[in-house]
Every structure is written in C-alpha cells, then in structure tokens.
Amino acid sequence: KNQVEQSPQSLIILEGKNCTLQCNYTVSPFSNLRWYKQDTGRGPVSLTIMTFSENTKSNGRYTATLDADTKQSSLHITASQLSDSASYICVVSASGGSYIPTFGRGTSLIVHP
Amino acid sequence: SAVISQKPSRDICQRGTSLTIQCQVDSQVTMMFWYRQQPGQSLTLIATANQGSEATYESGFVIDKFPISRPNLTFSTLTVSNMSPEDSSIYLCSVEGYRPRDNYGYTFGSGTRLTVV
Numbered sequence: 658k659n660q661v662e663q664s665p666q667s668l669i670i671l672e673g674k675n676c677t678l679q680c681n682y683t684v685s686p687f688s689n690l691r692w693y694k695q696d697t698g699r700g701p702v703s704l705t706i707m708t709f710s711e712n713t714k715s716n717g718r719y720t721a722t723l724d725a726d727t728k729q730s731s732l733h734i735t736a737s738q739l740s741d742s743a744s745y746i747c748v749v750s751a752s753g754g755s756y757i758p759t760f761g762r763g764t765s766l767i768v769h770p
Numbered sequence: 771s772a773v774i775s776q777k778p779s780r781d782i783c784q785r786g787t788s789l790t791i792q793c794q795v796d797s798q799v800t801m802m803f804w805y806r807q808q809p810g811q812s813l814t815l816i817a818t819a820n821q822g823s824e825a826t827y828e829s830g831f832v833i834d835k836f837p838i839s840r841p842n843l844t845f846s847t848l849t850v851s852n853m854s855p856e857d858s859s860i861y862l863c864s865v866e867g868y869r870p871r872d873n874y875g876y877t878f879g880s881g882t883r884l885t886v887v
Contacts, residue, residue: 700862700878746812758876760812
C-alpha cells in the first residue's frame with residue numbers, strides 16, 4: 658500500500674530560525690514528490706516538485722532534498738518568517754498507472770516572533 | 771485573477787440538508803478532482819470529474835451522497851447530500867498543473883470549510 662509519512666506532526670520555532678521537515682514514502686514505482694504549503698483556510702500551494710533524478714531543489718528560502726534510494730525527502734526552511742506558519746504537505750505520485758497521488762498528513766509549523 | 775475560484779469559502783448547514791460547491795477554472799482542463807480534508811488528516815480523493823462522462827468515485831464515496839456535475843471544461847460542482855455532522859470537513863477542488871509557475875503540480879481551489887450542525 659502506498660503511504661507517505663511526515664514528521665514531526667507539529668513544530669514551533671522562533672522567527673529567524675531554520676527548520677527541517679521530513680517525509681518518508683513507500684510509493685512505488687516512484688514518479689515525483691511535491692511539497693505544498695497550506696495556509697489556514699486556504700488550498701495547498703505548490704512549493705517544489707522533484708523527480709527521480711533530482712537530489713535538491715530550491716524555491717527562495719525553501720530547499721527540498723530527495724533520496725530516492727532511501728525513499729526520504731526533507732524540506733528545509735531558512736530564516737523563518739511569521740508568514741511561514743502553515744501546514745506543509747508532502748505528496749508522492751507513482752508512475753505508470755494510477756494518476757492519484759498519495760498525500761501525507763502534513764507538518765503544522767508555527768513561527769513565533 | 772485566481773486560477774481556480776471555489777465557492778462558498780465556508781458554510782454552516784443543518785443536518786439533512788444539501789450543499790453545492792462550485793469550482794471555476796481559468797483554463798480548459800480535462801480532469802478536475804474533488805478532495806475532502808478532515809481535521810488533522812491528509813487529503814482524500816472523493817472523485818475525478820471528466821467532462822461529458824460520469825464521475826469516477828473512489829472507494830468509500832458514492833454518487834448518491836456526493837453527486838458531481840461537469841458541464842464543460844472549466845467548471846464543476848460537488849454536492850454534499852443529506853448532510854450529517856460527520857460531513858464537517860474542508861472540501862477542495864483541484865486540477866493537474868498546466869502552468870510552469872505552479873511547477874506543474876496540482877493546483878487547488880481555496881477550499882470550502884463545511885460545518886454541519
């Protein structure tokens with residue numbers, strides 16, 4: 658069964674600090690992995706998308722890494738801002754067959770001033 | 771303008787009634803997806819809506835409870851019928867990314883927060 662596990666479930670940090678969110682998956686055969694940011698009361702917004710051959714990808718202060726061998730990904734947020742407070746969702750898609758992606762439950766990040 | 775316009779953004783409904791959620795996309799898309807996000811849970815796919823054919827429902831979801839319309843390539847509706855408090859959730863429509871600035875990822879509507887009392 659395809660699964661996506663995220664950790665931690667929630668995280669509280671001070672403004673200006675860095676943090677790293679984790680995503681482990683069992684989706685196979687792997688096609689791509691996406692990180693989304695979901696603000697409270699809003700729909701998820703895409704941050705990055707990574708395919709099998711990509712190890713790291715940055716989008717501003719967000720840097721995602723992918724280790725396809727260990728089936729792990731991380732999302733690193735640098736110099737956090739209050740606006741980074743949101744839920745971060747890891748989404749993994751399989752290739753060849755079902756187009757339905759598998760969603761993680763998300764990590765709830767709170768940035769305090 | 772928004773890529774996907776979803777409405778209503780929130781509603782409080784009486785049990786036994788029905789609510790129809792609308793999604794308008796700013797470009798023609800083949801498939802539109804409807805998701806449910808219960809508190810503290812991941813997104814769960816309800817159904818896939820194709821223009822001109824019946825929607826395809828996932829296990830645990832049935833047409834009588836969640837009828838879907840897809841009259842054209844830019845619009846879809848999801849109805850939550852005969853609601854009970856267990857239907858309280860966020861409902862989201864989505865399309866597969868077709869714009870580079872979205873990283874070709876799925877694009878989501880802003881969601882409808884439904885509370886059934």
